[in-house]
């Protein structure tokens with residue numbers, strides 16, 4: 001049985017491919033250069049040649065701020081691409097595992113968002129991701145949409161690696177404290193995605209993050225504490241919490257985007273790992289790969 005992975009060079013794509021290979025699955029993995037999901041012709045050729053039975057769509061336009069000025073490209077990748085994939089999955093009777101984001105919500109809630117909460121994205125990235133979800137939902141494909149949040153992996157650009165670098169360069173960091181969410185490790189996300197894809201899962205949306213909540217400030221402090229404990233020689237002496245207003249960005253972010261994990265945890269029969277434990281595991285793996 002062939003497993004197709006799009007966006008295979010992204011943070012999540014690499015984790016999914018590594019997991020599938022580790023389990024001895026037959027993997028067809030395509031990076032953006034090899035397969036553009038906004039191009040129906042390219043997708044149709046790949047489906048015809050490889051006849052995949054499970055498809056992990058890890059491709060996405062993820063530049064949250066740049067999307068504000070590149071809405072056409074963001075729409076092409078985040079909305080049009082999933083629509084094409086859902087059409088082809090229907091045609092080939094393949095299961096589509098698609099990924100979406102906490103940024104489909106406006107962050108005005110104060111309790112974790114359930115899957116049926118009404119989306120109301122604040123920016124272009126969230127809007128186009130919601131359009132992609134909708135295209136999958138109205139298709140005839142068998143699918144699971146995994147909404148996740150604050151993703152970091154061993155490879156690629158992410159908050160953990162940025163903070164690690166800055167903490168080695170600077171004595172002071174200023175980090176936003178009034179945005180609350182849940183950091184999520186690609187290793188854990190990939191495992192849940194595979195379990196759902198192989199588990200005769202009912203069509204629908206699943207919220208999948210590590211457990212617990214944090215602000216970006218909490219997350220940065222934890223990264224520095226765990227890294228110091230593992231042996232990194234950090235220069236940072238002070239981490240100052242600031243407000244979103246003090247760090248303006250082109251795209252507005254939700255101030256609270258915690259996702260309820262109740263549905264997925266019931267489905268899996270176990271709790272998700274706490275974000276701090278997952279962070280420790282990721283940093284340990286990073287340390288070992290670098291030393």
Ligand SMILES: NC(=O)c1ccc[n+]([C@@H]2O[C@H](COP(=O)([O-])OP(=O)(O)OC[C@H]3O[C@@H](n4cnc5c(N)ncnc54)[C@H](OP(=O)(O)O)[C@@H]3O)[C@@H](O)[C@H]2O)c1
Nearest residue numbers: 007009010011012032036037059060062099101148150151
């Ligand atoms: N990162 C987060 O914090 C976060 C949070 C919530 C949800 N998510 C969702 O989680 C999923 C995985 O995100 P990630 O963090 O792994 O993102 P990522 O590291 O940016 O990976 C996305 C990959 O998709 C590729 N790509 C872009 N346009 C493409 C196209 N037209 N055709 C094929 N591939 C294309 C990118 O290639 P280039 O690098 O060459 O552009 C990149 O390799 C996405 O659905 C994202 O929306 C992410």
